[in-house]
Amino acid sequence: MMDSTEKTLSNSTSPSPTSSPAVTLMIQGTASDVGKSLLTAALCRILKQDGRRVAPFKSQNMSLNSYVTPDGKEIGRAQGMQADACGIEATTDMNPILLKPKRDMEAQVVVHGKPIGDLGAREYREQYLPQAELIVKDALFRLREKYDAVIIEGAGSPAEVNLKDRDIVNMRLAGWADAPVILVADIDRGGVFAAIVGTMEILEPEERDRVQGIIINKFRGDVSLLTPGLDWLEKRIRKPVLGVIPFLGDLALEDEDSASLDGKVNRWETSPDPQLDIVVIRLPHLSNFTDFDPLLKEPDVRVRFIRSVQEWGEPDVVILPGSKNTVQDLLYLRESGLAQKLHGHIESGGRVTGICAGYQMMGRRLLDPDLVESNVPELAGLGIFPMETVFTKDKRTERINGRAVAGFKDNGMAVEGYEIHMGSTTFLQPVTHPFHIRLDRLPEEPESYHGDGAITPEGMVWGTYIHGILHNDDFRHRWLNEVRCGKGVPLSEQAISFNGLREQSFDRLADHVRQHVDMERVYRIMDGWGFVNSEKAGMKDE
Incomplete structure (x- = not known):
């Protein structure tokens, strides 16, 4: 599959082949946000349920929702979620290239879990893509040697004619992966038949040959009314419709990026009996909004993402979330008037929580001498805590396990999560009530250590670098009960197991897809493709 030159560009050595490479199947879409990530997770x-050793793969992901692998590397959140669906640990081979949008037409490029720098769109396409191609092939090679099957997720649409000559995410990748393709379309957005026919028309003949079936996703209504259109479609494109999947909501599974956030917000704002109103400020460079997924499962909590002071309302808690550009988003808070609202909320005794970049903003100043975050070398923070953050080119990505010491009367609570940030935070004066995670790996860590968080003496305002802290059921339960107690509403008697709900969601999603997709035919496509179609579909490397 690859020559020795290609292999030397990878971060690790490819294993010696011991058996036939894994079979592959690729999920491509007529557009972004048609459901490729969740369908890949379902497959x-x-x-896994059917006894296959299976792994996910997405060559290049553009997302601000990140996942930290067990060895402290950063990949797209969706591939971490898909690895969980497979019941395996995530590795960077499952998403060797991650693009994190930072400014207009510029993104941080993360290769095998570590940032290599910020590149503009043209620079990335013209200078880096040839090297990226070899990195992608190498990662795919290793996965195919280790597993029985690899389910590959495409990106955007394969019909982007201006990108096809250097494509590393759709049809050229399908060739390198020896993969038949299932094309997915979203009927909920309208124009589904035009989207499918238009995509197939733009594809080259050999690319159309690679497409082995169509799945229509997010259907609402009576499928019998769709049948005449399906019959017409199959005759028009000469491809079978493998299934029509009804819309399935209320899943405790992560979304890939902000393209799906609006739908999530709409669901979160319809709590049947909300007692607590939690506001998340929707920063322009919002990242890792999956931090707040567990709040969706709290029946008395309403979560609102807001952009303006007009949407403020009377929140019980205001959350400053993560951001890919802390400096620019802090300027946005001031320009929009939200910073003033936040200060007024704190002065009136309101609760505020900051996570990662939101925590950095809560200090007295942000220093960026090397212009890592932006073109602003120094900026005054919100001044909530006596601390400063200095941005550096080194990026911290680490899984965290320990005990949170934060205003609790006992020895803290067991928590786990992850850190992804550029910048080091230090305090400018002693803090009498530090919030910190006493790490299990550092049992002798001094009590004075508090760089990963801070809390006010009364416990109403706190911040932390730890993403995923609200995924800790006991921690979240106690914190929300403190909010409930302060408001005088009934307390929750038992913590909700978010991870348990998440596992149920994987099985529920799989059952849903089994019911509405011809899985017997999908297996025949996947298992029978290689020998029959290799010559016809141009399987050799370009």
Whole structure:
């Protein structure tokens, strides 16, 4: 599959082949946000249930929702979620290239979990893509040697004619992966038949040959009314419709990026009996909004993402979330008037929580001498805590396990999570009530250590670098009960197991796809493709 030159560009050595490479199946879409990530996760769980050793793969992901692998590397959140669906640990081979948008037409490029720098769109396409191609092939090679099957997720649409000559995410990748393709379209957005026919028309003949079936996703209504259109479609494009999947909501599974955030917000704002109103400020460079997924499962909590002071309302808690550009988003808070609202909320005794970049903003100043975050070398923070953050080119990515010491009367609570940030935070004066995570790996860590968080003496305002802290059921339960107690509403008697709900969601999603997709035919496509179609579909490397 690859020559020795290609292999030397990877971060690790490819294993010696011991058996036939894994079979592959690729999920491509007519557009972004048609459901490729969740369908890939569903197929991963189905194959796992059926006894296959299966892994996910996405060559290049553009997302601000990140996942930290067990060895402290950063990949797209969706591939971490898909690995969980497979019941395996995530590795950077599952998403070797991650692009994190930072400014207009510029993104941080993360290769095998570590940032290599910020590149503009043209620079990345013209200078880096040839090297990226070899990195992608190498990662795919290793996965195919280790597993029985690899389910590959495409990106955007394969019909982007201006990008096809250097494509590393759709049809050229399908060739390198020896993969048949299932094309997915979203009927909920309208124009589904035009989207499918238009995509197939733009594809080259050999690319159309690679497409082995169509799945229509997010259907609402009576499928019998769709049948005449399906019959017409199959005759028009000469490809089978493998299934029509009804819309399935209320899943405790992560979304890939902000393209799906609006739908999530709409669901979160419809709590049947909200007692607590939690506001998340929707920063322009919002990242890792999956931090707040567990709040969706709290029946008395309403979560609102807001952009303006007009949407403020009377929140019980205001959350400053993560951001890919802390400096620019802090300027946005001031320009929009939200910073003033936040200060007024604190002065009136309101609760505020900051996570990662939101925590950095809560200090007295942000220093960026090397212009890592922006072109602003120094900026005054919100001044909530006596601390400063200095941005450096080194990026911290680490899984965290320990005990949170934060205003609790006992010895803290067991928590786990992850850190992803550029910048080091230090305090400018002693803090009498530090919030910190006493790490299990550092049992002798001094009590004075508090760089990963801070809390006010009364416990109403706190911040931390730890993403995923609200995924800790006991921690979240106690914190929300403190909010409930302060408001005088009934307390929750038992913590909700978010991870348990998440596992149920994987199985529920898999059952849903089994019910509405011809999985017997999908297996025949996947298992029978290689020998029959290799010559016809141009399987050799370009």
